Amino acid sequence: MKIKGKTWKFGDDVDTDAIIPARYLNTTSAKELAAHCMEDADPGFASRVKPGDIIAAGKNFGCGSSREHAPIAIKAAGVSCVVALSFARIFYRNAFNMGLPILECPEGAERIRTGDELEIDLDSGIIENHTRQETYRAQAIPPFMQKLVKAGGLIEYVQEQMQGLE
Amino acid sequence: MPKTISEKILADHAGKSEVFPDELVEARIDFALGNDITAPLAIEAFRRAGAKKVFDRERISLVPDHFVPNKDIASAIQARMMSEFAKEFDLPYYFEVGRMGVEHALLPEQGLVLPGDVVIGADSHTCTYGALGAFATGVGSTDLAAAMITGRIWFKVPPSIKFIFRGKLRPWVGGKDLILYTIGQIGVDGARYRAMEFAGELIDSLPMADRFSMCNMALEAGAKVGIITPDSITEQYVSTRAKLPYKLYRSDPGAAYEAVYEWDLSNIEPLVALPHSPQNVKQVTQIPKTPIDQVVIGSCTNGRLEDLRLAAQVMKGRKVARGLRCIVIPATQQVYLEAMQEGLLQIFIEAEAAVSTPSCGPCLGGHMGILAPGESAVATTNRNFVGRMGHVESKVYLANPAVAAATAILGRIAHPGEVLS
Secondary structure, eight states: OEEEEEEEEOOSOOBHHHHSOGGGTTOOOHHHHHTTTTTTTOTTHHHHOOTTOEEEEOSSBTBSOOOTHHHHHHHHTTOOEEEESOBOHHHHHHHHHHTOOEEEOHHHHHHOOTTOEEEEETTTTEEEETTTTEEEEOOOOOHHHHHHHHHTSHHHHHHHHHHHHO | OOOOHHHHHHHHHHTOSOOOTTOEEEEEOSEEEEETTTHHHHHHHHHHTTOOSOSOGGGEEEEOOSSTTTOSHHHHHHHHHHHHHHHHTTOTEEOOTTTOBOHHHHHHHTTOSOTTOEEEESSGGGGGGGGGTOEEEEOOHHHHHHHHHHSEEEEEOOOEEEEEEESOOOTTOOHHHHHHHHHHHHOTTTTTTOEEEEESHHHHTOOHHHHHHHHHGGGGGTOSEEEEOOOHHHHHHHHTTOSSOOOOOOOOTTOOOSEEEEEEOTTOOOEEEOTTOTTOEEEGGGSOOOBOSEEEEEHHHHOSHHHHHHHHHHHTTOOOOTTOEEEEEOSBHHHHHHHHHTTHHHHHHHTTOEEOOSOOGGGGTSSSSOBOTTOEEEESSSOOOTTTTBSTTOEEEEOOHHHHHHHHHHSBOOOHHHHHO
16 A cells, blocks of 8 residues: 655654643544644644645654544544654554554654655555655564554454454 | 563463563453543444443443543533443443542552453553552553453563662652652653563552552553552552452563663652653752642542642641642542541641542643643643643643642742741
8 A cells, every 4th residue: 555645744752632632532523633633733734734644753653641532633634644763552552443554664754854745655664755865664564463454443353353253 | 481570461361371572462351441531432433343242341440530520511422422331231330420530549449450450441541550560551442442342452562671769768759759750761752662660679668559650650651561569568458449359470580671770769859840741850959949820639640548648748737829729639539538537628628729529630631720821830640741731831840749739838849848847
């Protein structure tokens, strides 16, 4: 699967309160959550992000709360992929469970800047930066996570298991 | 092969003789929980999966605590989703307003999470229960939904890091300071994906309330779990409360750790994490006189009876400074009741502090004490990210309950000794 889009770059330790502030957690509506995505980090993000755009960030992206509203807001805002140096662990699980592809890529996290045009091959983990004429190799998605992605997410994976039990 | 406590608990729950760091395992869970923010999403996922029953109605707890008593109509609708789900599946451990508490204070108090358990909760501070010698970790709502259906969950076995605390603590220094010190040393991703194991003579003599504070904030260093070997202090706490059987595990001598830190903390003063990161830690004595608008004493980190006793000791017979609001939030109904019987609530009210019904409330900027632009708070909570307690231009300083109480009295960040000298 290939993804193409323009990048929004953020720094280290982007926390879940920055991704979706708790004051908006009185809803489960993806559309409403998307309207406030990244609000406390960049108030203009939600109104300017375009479908297919990519978020790049430094270390420990998604640290803090377990709120699944964070990957939901990012995905519903139209973001196609998050590339970071590293991810906080609950966010990492949640992103896959929600079907938001994320890639760990230290080199890309360092080199990519806001506005860069990227092309990402999720199967191989190869990231091409067309703006800078550079190529980065991200850590491949672990086999177990690929199984989840292939099933279509965790709920679909559980449905398969339930059918197996019947 | 010698194993850590985390590896031993996971191996037993995965039905394996041993597990290795970074191995993916599917483990049986002993308990699962959700709150009024995370459970609604989990319930939606549960229904989308087409599930007709939960794996075990006595091993699931739903606790409305974040936005309750309902702060607005949207929150009321979310809370109702939980209560209706609990009714439909006849869940005995749904805790309504009036019976509830902040989840991570409530479930140990009720004897529902126990030593040796594997616990998952759709709340990042689920790691609090590691203080009991449980393998407990936060997950998202969809993971909770899947676990409520199957009673199982997959884990990557975390490598363990050992933290050995030595020395004799100074007055007013406790578990909150030990964990702030640790995060200050290793950073907010210093234990990312790791199990933090707390040990050493300081831990051996640490009361349960302090142990809960420490394991609660392991997450703020990025950890999957924070864990303490259960001992006589643990057993004394759980033996009279346990609603289910439990098992005591301990790390084997010679178990492999990715890293070992050893600190003598005899000389530290109470610590404060400055805005906007829990790793931004300084001794309270090194902080310039900082005026404060609000003090919050409570939360899953420091809302237990022992925490309120510390605050009351500092505030007794004194008044909250003019121009400062002090909000005290007992973590559970039981804590509230005992604080009343001990006269602590009277001390707070006579000091002109507000005493609230249990709620997570201001900790996450939910309600019950939101900050205006430019305001600063000292809180006994666990996070001080940008906008955490309100406006994006407000600030939160994290501290222990005695420092928070001293700050409330003096109107600026203060050492408890400044009030009591």
